[in-house]
Amino acid sequence: MSEPNLTQTDPEIATLIGREVQRQHEKLRLIPSENYASKAVMEATGSVLSNKYSEGYAGKRYYEGQQVVDEVETLAIKRLKSLFGVDHANVQPYSGSPANLAVYFAFCQPGDAVVGMALPSGGHLTHGWNVSITGGYFNAHQYGVRQEDELVDFDQVAKLAREHRPRLIWCGATAYPRIIDYDRFAEIAQDVGAVLVADIAHIAGLVAAGVHPSPVGKAEVITSTTHKSLRGPRGGMIMCDRKHRKKVDKAVFPGLQGGPHNGTTAAIAVAAHEASQPAFKHYGSAIVENARALAEALCGHGLRLVTGGTDNHLILADLTPKGVPGKVAAQALDRAGIVCNYNSIPFDPRKPFDPSGIRLGTPALTSRGMGADEMKHVGRWIAAVVEAPDDDRLQGRVAGEVRDLCASFPAPGVPASSTA
Numbered sequence: 001m002s003e004p005n006l007t008q009t010d011p012e013i014a015t016l017i018g019r020e021v022q023r024q025h026e027k028l029r030l031i032p033s034e035n036y037a038s039k040a041v042m043e044a045t046g047s048v049l050s051n052k053y054s055e056g057y058a059g060k061r062y063y064e065g066q067q068v069v070d071e072v073e074t075l076a077i078k079r080l081k082s083l084f085g086v087d088h089a090n091v092q093p094y095s096g097s098p099a100n101l102a103v104y105f106a107f108c109q110p111g112d113a114v115v116g117m118a119l120p121s122g123g124h125l126t127h128g129w130n131v132s133i134t135g136g137y138f139n140a141h142q143y144g145v146r147q148e149d150e151l152v153d154f155d156q157v158a159k160l161a162r163e164h165r166p167r168l169i170w171c172g173a174t175a176y177p178r179i180i181d182y183d184r185f186a187e188i189a190q191d192v193g194a195v196l197v198a199d200i201a202h203i204a205g206l207v208a209a210g211v212h213p214s215p216v217g218k219a220e221v222i223t224s225t226t227h228k229s230l231r232g233p234r235g236g237m238i239m240c241d242r243k244h245r246k247k248v249d250k251a252v253f254p255g256l257q258g259g260p261h262n263g264t265t266a267a268i269a270v271a272a273h274e275a276s277q278p279a280f281k282h283y284g285s286a287i288v289e290n291a292r293a294l295a296e297a298l299c300g301h302g303l304r305l306v307t308g309g310t311d312n313h314l315i316l317a318d319l320t321p322k323g324v325p326g327k328v329a330a331q332a333l334d335r336a337g338i339v340c341n342y343n344s345i346p347f348d349p350r351k352p353f354d355p356s357g358i359r360l361g362t363p364a365l366t367s368r369g370m371g372a373d374e375m376k377h378v379g380r381w382i383a384a385v386v387e388a389p390d391d392d393r394l395q396g397r398v399a400g401e402v403r404d405l406c407a408s409f410p411a412p413g414v415p416a417s418s419t420a
């Protein structure tokens with residue numbers, strides 16, 4: 001008798017996954033941190049490798065039976081080193097936040113000064129924001145963007161660095177639509193003897209594709225997630241100069257974690273392989289072209305974009321001129337089949353749980369093969385729904401048009417929907 005599959009063992013969960021398959025098929029997914037991992041990445045993630053325990057590093061494990069896993073992890077590291085041109089990579093962090101925490105653990109004592117970008121300006125929680133452990137256990141000082149142009153305030157970064165002599169300076173963001181100037185950050189870090197950490201979680205795929213400058217050679221430590229624009233499995237990684245290798249590895253294991261997720265490690269290797277192919281460069285440039293096209297369309301329909309546009313995969317729209325709160329807009333858009341998230345804008349007069357903006361990104365649509373023509377439609381739909389967030393009939397009509405568009409752009413890694 002063959003082994004029962006998920007539908008037979010647990011129809012309840014199978015049905016829920018089926019509904020998520022359908023959602024990912026028929027909606028436009030514009031959350032900039034999300035994507036569609038390939039079928040190959042999904043297969044590696046869900047493979048038997050996840051049955052294995054492998055505390056330690058290749059050749060120095062605390063359990064036997066590592067004949068295969070050692071090779072898998074070594075291959076993932078080798079591919080990342082070659083993809084990004086770094087001395088060392090650690091692929092064991094469970095996700096982006098644990099990767100960042102490991103960097104604090106490698107370089108700081110509790111109470112040490114650190115400098116990072118404030119959440120309301122686009123920084124990540126783990127860059128020292130007060131509700132994060134990184135803001136509580138370290139003496140975190142936060143920089144932001146300038147009021148006049150909404151770009152990183154480098155005068156403030158330099159001032160905080162000189163005043164507080166931090167161990168770490170964090171750069172990189174989670175809601176910032178422009179190029180990160182690693183040279184400027186490196187100069188400031190060097191002046192005060194701080195270690196510059198570049199968190200490329202959102203833009204790792206753009207860096208790998210060569211459409212965003214690389215922090216390699218400028219930041220001594222680089223952290224990232226593997227599941228955003230890089231299009232790998234859910235995971236994290238730390239890349240660094242040779243001289244920091246031991247410290248970083250020790251901080252991840254045994255400092256912060258136990259056994260690595262070996263299926264994830266294999267899938268990171270697959271993603272790094274995919275990212276080294278010519279097609280990935282096209283994908284990277286298409287992400288940026290699509291973001292520009294969408295930004296242009298939104299501006300054309302009278303939306304105000306933070307910084308006036310985008311250089312990367314991400315758009316922050318300030319809905320204040322439309323008189324619609326971000327959350328109301330995001331919920332109306334979801335009903336219309338367009339999924340994004342409400343987001344604070346710099347100097348937002350509204351509360352974080354009810355902010356003025358929405359955040360949009362093009363990686364997932366680009367992975368489906370959509371291009372500038374589709375972005376024009378998407379921009380028009382977004383503007384229409386935002387203008388009339390209570391118009392159910394409009395939302396129903398747009399949702400139908402979205403479904404029709406999505407039907408022509410099959411999503412990678414998503415099984416054909418039973419209802420499609």
Ligand SMILES: *Cc1c(COP(=O)(O)O)cnc(C)c1O
Pocket residue numbers: 033095096097098100123124126172173174199200201202225235236
């Ligand atoms: C997403 C993100 C993280 C955290 O990643 P998780 O996997 O959600 O823990 C860290 N830094 C930045 C800049 C991010 O955008």
